[in-house]
Amino acid sequence: xxxxxxPYNHNKIEKKWQKYWESKKLNKAKENNKKKKFxxxxxxxxxxxxxxxxxxxxxxxxxxxxSRKRRREGYEVLFPIGWDAFGLPTENYAIKIGIQPAxxxxxxxxxxxxxxxxxxxxxxxxxxxxxxxxxxxKWTQWIFLQLLKKGLAYKKKMTINWCPKxxxxxxxxxxxxxxxxxxxxxxxxxxxxQWMLAITKYAxxxxxxxxxTDFLEKIKIQQRNWIGKSEGAEIDFPVKCFDKKIKVFTTxxxxxxxxxxxxxxxxxxxxxxxxxxxxxxxxxxxxxxxxKNKNEIERTDAKSEKTGIELKGVKAINPAxxxxxxxxxxxYVLANYGTGAVMAVPAHDERDKQFALKYTLxxxxxxxxxxxxxxxxxxxxxxxxxxxxxxxxRQRYWGEPIPVVHCEKCGIVPLNEKDLPLKLxxxxxxxxxxxxxxxxxxxxxxxxxxxxxxxxxxxxxxxxMPNWAGSSWYYLRYIDTKNKKAFADSKKLKYWTPVDWYNGxxxxxTLHLLYSRFWHKFLFDEGLVPTNEPYxxxxxxxxxxxEEGEKMSKSKGNIINPDEIVKNLGADTxxxxxxxxxxxxxxxxxxxxxxxxxxxxxxKVWKLQEKIGKDSNENIEILIRKTIKKVTEDIEGMxxxxxxxxxxxxxxxxxxxxEIDKIDYEILLKLLAPFAPHITEEIWLILGNKKSIHLSSWxxxxxxxxxxxxxxxxxxxxGKVRGQIxxxxxxxxxxxxxxxxxxxxxxKWIEGKTIKKMIIIKGKLINIVV
RNA sequence: GCCAAGGUGGCGUAAUCGGUAGCCGCACAGCACUCAAAAUGCUGCGAGAGCAAUCUCAUGGGAGUUCGAGUCUCCCCCUUGGCACCA
Numbered sequence: 001x002x003x004x005x006x007p008y009n010h011n012k013i014e015k016k017w018q019k020y021w022e023s024k025k026l027n028k029a030k031e032n033n034k035k036k037k038f039x040x041x042x043x044x045x046x047x048x049x050x051x052x053x054x055x056x057x058x059x060x061x062x063x064x065x066x067s068r069k070r071r072r073e074g075y076e077v078l079f080p081i082g083w084d085a086f087g088l089p090t091e092n093y094a095i096k097i098g099i100q101p102a103x104x105x106x107x108x109x110x111x112x113x114x115x116x117x118x119x120x121x122x123x124x125x126x127x128x129x130x131x132x133x134x135x136x137x138k139w140t141q142w143i144f145l146q147l148l149k150k151g152l153a154y155k156k157k158m159t160i161n162w163c164p165k166x167x168x169x170x171x172x173x174x175x176x177x178x179x180x181x182x183x184x185x186x187x188x189x190x191x192x193x194q195w196m197l198a199i200t201k202y203a204x205x206x207x208x209x210x211x212x213t214d215f216l217e218k219i220k221i222q223q224r225n226w227i228g229k230s231e232g233a234e235i236d237f238p239v240k241c242f243d244k245k246i247k248v249f250t251t252x253x254x255x256x257x258x259x260x261x262x263x264x265x266x267x268x269x270x271x272x273x274x275x276x277x278x279x280x281x282x283x284x285x286x287x288x289x290x291x292k293n294k295n296e297i298e299r300t301d302a303k304s305e306k307t308g309i310e311l312k313g314v315k316a317i318n319p320a321x322x323x324x325x326x327x328x329x330x331x332y333v334l335a336n337y338g339t340g341a342v343m344a345v346p347a348h349d350e351r352d353k354q355f356a357l358k359y360t361l362x363x364x365x366x367x368x369x370x371x372x373x374x375x376x377x378x379x380x381x382x383x384x385x386x387x388x389x390x391x392x393x394r395q396r397y398w399g400e401p402i403p404v405v406h407c408e409k410c411g412i413v414p415l416n417e418k419d420l421p422l423k424l425x426x427x428x429x430x431x432x433x434x435x436x437x438x439x440x441x442x443x444x445x446x447x448x449x450x451x452x453x454x455x456x457x458x459x460x461x462x463x464x465m466p467n468w469a470g471s472s473w474y475y476l477r478y479i480d481t482k483n484k485k486a487f488a489d490s491k492k493l494k495y496w497t498p499v500d501w502y503n504g505x506x507x508x509x510t511l512h513l514l515y516s517r518f519w520h521k522f523l524f525d526e527g528l529v530p531t532n533e534p535y536x537x538x539x540x541x542x543x544x545x546x547e548e549g550e551k552m553s554k555s556k557g558n559i560i561n562p563d564e565i566v567k568n569l570g571a572d573t574x575x576x577x578x579x580x581x582x583x584x585x586x587x588x589x590x591x592x593x594x595x596x597x598x599x600x601x602x603x604k605v606w607k608l609q610e611k612i613g614k615d616s617n618e619n620i621e622i623l624i625r626k627t628i629k630k631v632t633e634d635i636e637g638m639x640x641x642x643x644x645x646x647x648x649x650x651x652x653x654x655x656x657x658x659e660i661d662k663i664d665y666e667i668l669l670k671l672l673a674p675f676a677p678h679i680t681e682e683i684w685l686i687l688g689n690k691k692s693i694h695l696s697s698w699x700x701x702x703x704x705x706x707x708x709x710x711x712x713x714x715x716x717x718x719g720k721v722r723g724q725i726x727x728x729x730x731x732x733x734x735x736x737x738x739x740x741x742x743x744x745x746x747x748k749w750i751e752g753k754t755i756k757k758m759i760i761i762k763g764k765l766i767n768i769v770v
Numbered sequence: 771g772c773c774a775a776g777g778u779g780g781c782g783u784a785a786u787c788g789g790u791a792g793c794c795g796c797a798c799a800g801c802a803c804u805c806a807a808a809a810u811g812c813u814g815c816g817a818g819a820g821c822a823a824u825c826u827c828a829u830g831g832g833a834g835u836u837c838g839a840g841u842c843u844c845c846c847c848c849u850u851g852g853c854a855c856c857a
Contacts, residue, residue: 218774218852225773225853232857250857263857300855303771332855342857350771351855386856506851580795582782586775587850594782597795603810642784645794652794714790719838721790759837765789769837 008606010570014678018120026694027122029078031495038075039496040067041475041535043504043512044082044129046467047108049093052115053552054560054590058578059541061675062638063503064121065579068674069635071122072698078496079122080478082129083109087467088166088182091398095431101398105132115563119571120677122694127481131470132398136477138421139487140469141403143519145414146526148404152198153392155412160391162190167432169194171391171466173511192436195393195402195463199518203227203385206517214537216585219509226510228386234339235379237262237316240324242277244270246316249338249384253374255345256320258366260356263308263328263342266291267335271311274327279313284329291331299331306332306355319378330355338384390515392466397430397439399464407451407458416452422460438462471512472519475499475534487528494530502535505543513538539638542587544578549589560590572676573599579640579675601644602679604651605672609683613659620660621705623653624667628701631671640675647672662687670699714765715740717749725766733760740766 021027031037042063045056067079085105094101109130116123129136147153160169163180169192174181199206207227210220232251239246246262264271266288275281287309291299308330315324332351333342346356346363356363375381393402403415403422415422425446430439440462441447451458473487479496480488504513513535520534544560546552552559565574577598582588627650634643650668654660666687673680673693684693713736715723723745727736737758740746746768753770760766 221774222852228853228856230856248857252857304855306855330855332857334856337856339857344857349857351857384856386853509852580782588782591782591796594796600810601795641782642794645784648794712790716789716838719789719836724790757837759789761789765838767789767837 005607005609008603008679010572010679011567013682014118014120014566014571017678017681018117021120021122021692021694022117022125024692025126026692027077027079027124028126029076029080029124031492032076033495035074035076037078037495038067038070038501039078039475039499040070041080041478041499041502043502043508044084044471044474045112046084046087046089047105047112048089049104049108050559050561051111052562053544054562054578055541055544055552057119057562057574058544058584059503059505060116060119060121061575061578062541062584062640063501064575065635065640065674066501068122068677068694069698071694072670072696074697078127078478079124080127080129081116081121081123081125082127082474082478083112083131084467084471084474085109085130085132086399086465086470088168088396088398091396091430092166094398100426101430102132105130118566119562119575122677127478129474129477129481131400131474134421134423135484137400137470139477140400140465140473141415141420141422142417142487143473143523144400144465144469145403145417145420146528147197147522148414150522150526152201152522154196154198155193156196157191157193158196159189160192160194161187162192162436164188166396167434167436168394168396169391169436171468172388173514190436194391195461197390197392197518199390199515200385200387202518202521203229203387204383205521206387206514207385209517209521209533213533213535215535216539219506219513219538219540222506222509223514226387226514230384230386232382232384233375233379234382235319235343237319237325237343239270239274239327240315240317242274242314244273246270246327246341247339248341248343249382250343252345252348252371253379254368254371255348255366256318256343256374256378257369258345258347258364259318259320259325259343260346260362260364261326261328261344262316263330263333263344263355264311265333265335265340266329266331268329268340270341271329274311274314277314278311280309280311284309284311287329294331300334306330306351306358308332308355308359310359320374326361328359336388337386390518392469393463394466395436395438395463396432397424397427397464399467400424400469401440402461402463402465404461405449405451405458406461407454407456409456410451410453410458413451413453413458419452424464438464440464468512468515472516473523475502475516476520476523476529490530497529498531498533499535501537501539503539503541506540509540540585542583542585545587545589547590547592552590560592565595569595569599570602570678572602572679576601576644576675580644582641584638584640601648601651602676604655605668605676606679606683608651608654608660608665608668609686611654611657611660612662612665612687614661616661616664620653620657620664622707623650624664625701625706628667628671628699629703629706632698632701635674644675647675667699669693670696711763713763715743715746716765716767717746718769719767722746722749736760736766740768 040063042060067077071077090101090104094104131137144153161175162169163185165183165185166180170180175187179186207224207229210223230251232249233253234247234249236245236247275284278284308328311327314327316327318325344352346353347365401422401424403420405413407413425443427439427443432439447460447462449458449460476488480492483489516534520529523529524532562574577595580598627646630646631643669680669684677694681693711727713725713727714721715725723743725739750768750770756769758766758768
């Protein structure tokens with residue numbers, strides 16, 4: 001029989017199998033108590049107008065590989081997908097072209113869905129969610145009401161960071177170098193009433209519970225730095241002849257005997273009280289005024305020279321040695337950290353020293369005292385955090401409405417839960433306003449309503465939630481997407497939580513990842529979810545940069561669109577390429593030349609069909625076992641590049657053979673299937689298999705049969721390789737020494753020299769020292 | 771300044787319980803096939819010396835530990851990411 005092989009037609013194959021898998025519902029997850037579950041999660045994409053980015057494909061393919069492997073290891077796998085669709089870019093685009101954001105979102109998600117499907121990801125599409133769907137954000141609003149009920153959501157007049165371009169208030173986490181994270185515009189300060197979430201109440205647990213997670217170490221470190229836990233003491237310094245105390249926070253109570261002055265922040269509440277008692281009132285008032293005129297960046301720049309002014313005529317008393325010390329104010333002391341006052345120890349603190357030298361304040365060398373003793377004598381232990389409460393209001397249209405009203409009589413009143421969702425009204429104009437009011441404020445028909453409590457006149461809250469709201473709990477909704485009675489059924493939650501493996505970007509470490517851990521812990525405290533932490537394991541991918549090594553960004557227009565590659569070379573080639581291009585956790589520059597190698601690899605795999613015969617030998621068998629081991633372990637360690645490399649080695653070896661065993665070929669296909677699901681499925685069918693390759697079990701290997709019976713043993717002279725011996729595993733040390741010395745290429749190196757010693761590493765090498 | 775990860779051929783990288791540095795891929799060169807090209811296949815490919823066998827040098831720089839260092843220790847330089855007057 002003559003075997004006629006068709007050419008590798010990726011377009012035909014990929015479309016065919018994508019259709020087939022969908023019709024067979026191969027990736028549908030269900031609660032199956034007979035099976036162990038595995039919940040794998042990618043960060044759901046923001047459906048931008050530019051379509052899918054090659055970076056999405058990198059992280060999605062990685063989790064797709066892991067999900068596919070788990071299914072074949074016998075797990076019930078939940079690998080869902082949805083859309084994080086609220087947010088500014090869509091709103092800005094909608095304003096620009098005059099179309100409703102909801103319509104823009106629909107169009108964008110349609111594009112994304114089509115693109116994702118073209119790549120063959122094994123998502124359970126029946127669980128698709130969208131944060132802008134009222135059936136979804138009903139529950140985002142519901143969780144907000146629970147937070148409000150527990151006093152964790154509150155409104156506060158405060159100075160906020162205002163982006164004048166986006167006309168929106170920003171959370172601390174959304175500011176980079178004093179500029180808007182999104183558009184790079186310099187952030188301004190504004191006084192405004194804001195909704196806040198008390199994430200600081202969870203600071204301790206958000207820090208401590210990291211111990212019990214399997215997050216990458218760098219992710220833990222970054223979260224810990226952001227939370228900024230600092231253990232120290234609060235110590236009261238009495239003010240002389242004045243019935244007041246200055247409370248300072250210090251991490252070094254052991255240096256208390258070296259304190260030579262106190263520094264208050266210019267905003268400190270005691271400054272106002274002390275100002276009438278001082279002799280240089282005018283100068284101090286001038287200094288405070290100057291401070292107010294400085295912007296945040298000038299104020300907090302560590303490099304700028306420190307300035308300050310003494311409050312002349314008042315003194316504080318060091319509680320440890322009763323010394324009278326001067327009181328200063330300086331703008332490098334932050335009002336909103338610690339107590340807004342510091343004790344200065346110039347001999348033991350570089351910053352205090354600089355300040356003391358500049359203003360010729362005394363520097364006192366001391367012996368360090370016992371920390372615990374000093375705390376118990378002069379203060380009390382206390383833990384401070386850098387983390388601030390989360391600013392939760394946004395003054396824009398395209399977000400979840402905050403479900404409360406402002407009643408003339410009752411104040412802030414939450415909506416009744418049965419009245420949720422509070423839908424976003426359709427507006428003619430979603431242009432943000434310079435006044436800082438949400439566009440919703442202009443719809444008087446929507447704004448004016450009745451108080452749910454007293455039925456009197458009330459106005460709706462017009463701020464909306466930030467885009468981080470919907471993403472703070474979406475992994476819970478995936479578990480039970482259609483539930484109308486609860487955000488998810490408790491039995492289903494029990495089966496699926498926590499997320500077993502969550503991969504995402506490092507840029508979300510202090511934003512989304514922290515926020516969602518906070519919400520989850522709150523829901524846990526409310527008895528609404530069964531686990532303390534949402535995610536068991538968190539890993540991160542490196543970014544894909546442009547060929548020039550720049551960030552790909554919409555504004556620069558240097559984004560690589562994957563559609564062309566899928567069309568011309570195939571989804572399997574693109575998937576292989578993105579996994580092979582370099583270490584998964586490392587940022588990497590896109591290179592359009594090297595993709596040819598991935599395509600060639602798949603072509604080679606395809607052509608191996610011609611070689612099927614019966615021939616197999618021991619070396620091939622060992623190589624196959626090694627490949628199984630390597631691919632199996634590398635997937636777990638996200639070393640996809642070396643996994644592919646090892647499969648390439650196997651394919652190259654197959655090519656050298658005149659015939660290959662069908663069983664051996666099938667093992668290669670099984671290993672490759674998570675990486676290149678279409679081509680492997682097609683060949684699998686051609687080889688006569690009836691059931692999908694993705695339902696086959698993951699290959700196993702016999703650990704004891706990994707080594708060849710004949711070893712190559714290196715011969716070194718003084719650590720340099722000079723020859724080698726082929727031997728079997730049983731060779732004795734004496735025999736080995738004799739053989740090595742008698743080898744002619746070795747002899748010439750040791751002639752006329754004395755052998756000092758010989759080092760033998762069993763099965764590996766012999767080193768002769770002369 | 772602090773924290774983290776890195777620095778290996780022309781390029782992306784591989785090898786880190788210390789044991790043949792450069793696997794795999796890209797690019798490049800030669801050959802085969804072809805009227806020709808592409809594709810494909812074969813061969814070569816760190817630098818230097820040599821007809822060759824082979825030798826010397828080489829993993830950011832310097833020192834050290836060791837029979838033996840890309841890998842461990844110390845110092846320094848550089849790149850990337852994060853934090854940054856946090857008391």
